[in-house]
Amino acid sequence: MIKDLHDYIRHLSEKGMLLRVDAEVDPELEITAFTERASRTGSDESKTLLFNKVKGYDMPVVTNLFASYSMLSTLFGETQIGEIISSAFSKASGISLIKSAKALMNLKPKTVPFKKSRYEELDGLSCLPVPKVWPNDAGRFLTLPVVSTQSPVDSSANAGIYRMQVFDSFTTGMHWQAQKGGSIHASEAAAAKKRLNVSVAIGADPYSIISAVAPLPQGISEFAFSGIARGSRSILLSKDGYPPVPESSEIILYGYVDPSESRIEGPFGDHTGYYSIPEPANVFNIEEVYARKDPVYASSVVGHPWNEDAAISRFLLEYMKPAILAVNDSITDIYLPPEGVFTNLCFISVKKRFPGEAKRAMFSVLGLGQLSFTKMIAAFDPDIDIRDLRSVAWALSTRVDPERDMQIIGGVPTDTLDHTSNLSAYGSKVMIDATKKTRGEGYSREWPDTISLPASILEAVERKWKKME
Ligand SMILES: Cc1cc2nc3c(=O)[nH]c(=O)nc-3n(C[C@H](O)[C@H](O)[C@H](O)COP(=O)(O)O)c2cc1C
Ligand SMILES: [Mn+2]
Numbered sequence: 001m002i003k004d005l006h007d008y009i010r011h012l013s014e015k016g017m018l019l020r021v022d023a024e025v026d027p028e029l030e031i032t033a034f035t036e037r038a039s040r041t042g043s044d045e046s047k048t049l050l051f052n053k054v055k056g057y058d059m060p061v062v063t064n065l066f067a068s069y070s071m072l073s074t075l076f077g078e079t080q081i082g083e084i085i086s087s088a089f090s091k092a093s094g095i096s097l098i099k100s101a102k103a104l105m106n107l108k109p110k111t112v113p114f115k116k117s118r119y120e121e122l123d124g125l126s127c128l129p130v131p132k133v134w135p136n137d138a139g140r141f142l143t144l145p146v147v148s149t150q151s152p153v154d155s156s157a158n159a160g161i162y163r164m165q166v167f168d169s170f171t172t173g174m175h176w177q178a179q180k181g182g183s184i185h186a187s188e189a190a191a192a193k194k195r196l197n198v199s200v201a202i203g204a205d206p207y208s209i210i211s212a213v214a215p216l217p218q219g220i221s222e223f224a225f226s227g228i229a230r231g232s233r234s235i236l237l238s239k240d241g242y243p244p245v246p247e248s249s250e251i252i253l254y255g256y257v258d259p260s261e262s263r264i265e266g267p268f269g270d271h272t273g274y275y276s277i278p279e280p281a282n283v284f285n286i287e288e289v290y291a292r293k294d295p296v297y298a299s300s301v302v303g304h305p306w307n308e309d310a311a312i313s314r315f316l317l318e319y320m321k322p323a324i325l326a327v328n329d330s331i332t333d334i335y336l337p338p339e340g341v342f343t344n345l346c347f348i349s350v351k352k353r354f355p356g357e358a359k360r361a362m363f364s365v366l367g368l369g370q371l372s373f374t375k376m377i378a379a380f381d382p383d384i385d386i387r388d389l390r391s392v393a394w395a396l397s398t399r400v401d402p403e404r405d406m407q408i409i410g411g412v413p414t415d416t417l418d419h420t421s422n423l424s425a426y427g428s429k430v431m432i433d434a435t436k437k438t439r440g441e442g443y444s445r446e447w448p449d450t451i452s453l454p455a456s457i458l459e460a461v462e463r464k465w466k467k468m469e
Contacts, residue, residue, distance in 0.1 A: 001232060002075070004248035005203045005296055009062060012048050017071060024053045027061065027140075028132040035063045035301040039308060044070045046311070050296075057129035061297045065144075065206065066308045072315040075206055076229055082322035084228070106227040109234035112247060119252075119290035124169030128202075128251065129297050134269030138278065140166040141268055144300040145253075146201040146212045147176070148243040149185040152192050157243060158182060159212045159222040164200070164284060165265050173265035174198070174257055174282040177416040178425055179370075181218055186282055190259035198257055198284060199242045203250030203298035208234065214316055215370035250295040255286040271302035271309050272341045272417050279424060310338040324368070330361035335386045343373040343415055347386040350379045355440035358433045359407075366409075366429060373415040378432040383450070395434045405433040 002008050012018040019038060025031055031051060039046040046067035052060050066072055084100045122128075130140040142164040149158050158181030165173035176182035182198070189196035201208070211226035223234040223246065236244035242254050265281035302309045317336055325331055333349035336342060346365060350358045358379035365371050378396065385391040400406065407430070414427040421427025437443035 001230070002205060002207075004205050005062070005065075005250055005298060006294075008065070008206050009048070009050060009296065012071075017047050017067065019047045019049050021049055021051045022053060024055050025051045026055045027057070027129050029135065031061060031063060031131045031299070032133050032301050032303070036304070036307070039064050039067055039301075039306070044068045046308075054129040057127065059127065059129050059295055059297050061129050061131065061299055062203075063299050063301055064308050065298060065300070066210065066312050066315075069311045069314050072210070072311060073318070076210070076315070076319060081225070081228055082320050082324075103228050103231070106231060106233045107224045109221070109223045109227060109236045109244070111236050111238045111244060114237040114239040116290075119292055122251075122289040122291055124286055124289055125166055125172075125253075126169045130166055131299050131301075133301060134275070134303060136275055137268050138165055138266055142166070142172065142200075142202060142299075143302070144202070144209065144298045146204055146208060146245065146249075147174070147182050148199045148201065148245050149182045149196060150243045151185050151188055152194055152196065153188050156219050157221050157223065158185060158218070159208075161209070161212045163268065165268070165281075167263065167283070170286045172284045172286070173263060174284045175265055175268075176282070179413065183282075184218060186257055186259045189257070195256045195258045197242050198255055199239070199245045200253040200255075200284070201245040201249035201251070202253070203296055204246040205230070205248040208246040208248065209298075210312065210316070213312055214320070217369060250292055250298065252290045253284075253286050254288045254290075255284055257282045257284055269303045270417055271305065271307070272344075272419070273304050274419060276417060277419055277424075305338045305341050309342075313342050314338065324371075328361060328364045328368070330357050330364070332382060333386060334365070337387075337389065339389070340376075341417075343371065344375045344418065346371070346374040346377045347392060348377065348379050349382055349384070349386055350435060351382050352435055352438070355438060358435045359431065362431045362433070366412075366431070372413065374429065375414060375418060375427075376430050376432070378434050381435045384434075396432065399434045399436055400432060401437075405437075407431045 002011055034049055038049055048064045048067050050060060050062050054061050084103055130142055132140045144161060145164055146159050147162050160181050162174060162176040162182060186196050207226040207230040211222040216222060216225055223236060227234040235247040237247050238244050245252055261283045262280040263283050264278050266278040267275035270276045301307055330350055331348050332351050335347045337345055348361055350361045352358055362377050362379050365377055366374060380386055380395050384395045408428055410428040412429055414421050414425055416425045436447050
């Protein structure tokens with residue numbers, strides 16, 4: 001079992017998935033260029049990079065920890081969380097209830113006290129090799145921090161990855177978007193006129209990091225989820241007054257957000273391929289910084305749609321899919337093409353059983369957790385391969401009458417990262433019904449058949465073709 005980042009790096013190295021960079025590398029832009037070179041293809045050959053000699057720092061940097069989809073599915077292959085959830089609802093699931101019950105035993109994290117003697121206390125962020133990722137970034141950013149908070153109302157825990165701009169050694173930005181867990185806790189603290197204590201883990205076991213990215217409903221603990229995914233309970237460190245962080249953390253920051261304080265954050269070259277628009281964000285005040293022995297600094301490079309975030313997003317959607325389909329019985333498949341930068345484009349398959357079902361299915365996606373950030377959604381019949389952009393373009397061109405089949409819905413939340421709307425995090429969506437229309441849907445003509453040859457002819461020609469070779 002992989003228990004921490006060191007273990008994970010060893011595992012990647014044994015599998016031939018690690019590239020060690022021994023040349024001196026500048027944390028300003030050079031780490032980005034190396035990482036882009038190793039990951040732009042998005043293929044299974046993408047590798048993790050370990051920079052052993054970072055200019056000006058003693059600590060090594062690791063990037064591209066989740067370089068490919070296959071890396072992630074091997075790591076998480078043991079426990080299919082989506083299947084466990086769906087098995088609770090359906091008879092058809094391949095996973096037995098006993099197996100699910102066993103997996104659920106890992107739900108509750110174990111807690112151990114934080115012991116100062118086990119760590120080296122650092123002078124703020126000064127000795128962390130935090131990269132500057134893109135030329136016009138406002139500064140250096142922590143890009144892979146697991147940010148842990150607790151609700152001041154019901155003390156439920158949350159963990160999410162939110163980038164943190166380094167303002168100085170003891171202050172950073174906290175870029176949690178309005179709809180995210182940490183931000184909701186900060187609003188609760190604001191209402192109670194309290195400060196919000198925050199713990200941040202930089203580098204932890206891979207299950208904790210990916211669970212912090214997973215789009216879990218608010219109130220569901222990421223560290224409970226990671227326990228199931230890992231196949232063993234999460235071990236968390238408790239420190240008086242601070243939210244827990246994984247015991248596996250390489251570096252821990254303890255501090256607070258005063259919800260009444262804000263500062264301009266950005267620009268930052270984000271996964272849309274654009275620089276984010278500078279906007280006010282919460283401020284994280286750092287009180288204590290600890291590192292375990294031989295810490296490795298974990299960072300992520302995003303910026304173009306084919307970096308590791310594309311692999312993470314694809315993996316998490318596949319991982320959660322059985323649960324999504326179990327609660328949306330009109331949907332038979334769902335896909336977010338990486339070209340659509342997470343949720344700007346969403347394709348679903350619908351096997352229509354009654355008039356209007358494709359639209360009903362699209363409405364359900366537009367209302368579901370982080371999938372509700374979807375900007376453009378289209379529904380297709382099962383004969384369309386929603387993973388093949390050519391097949392999708394063909395259906396959009398031949399099954400859509402725009403006036404009837406496209407709806408524009410205004411006044412809805414959007415992804416904060418989408419700069420196209422006039423207001424931040426508020427704009428519009430388009431819904432496209434690209435299924436064949438039926439009489440029940442008012443189509444009064446005869447929907448034409450698609451063209452194909454009979455199987456007997458195809459087989460006969462296949463035999464003749466083989467003889468020509
Ligand atoms: C590398 C990386 C950087 C991210 N940066 C941010 C960010 O700056 N702000 C944000 O709100 N979400 C960011 N996310 C996405 C969140 O981690 C994700 O939406 C997560 O589900 C949030 O969890 P929550 O619902 O518990 O808040 C990032 C994800 C990754 C993989
Ligand atoms: Mn959450």
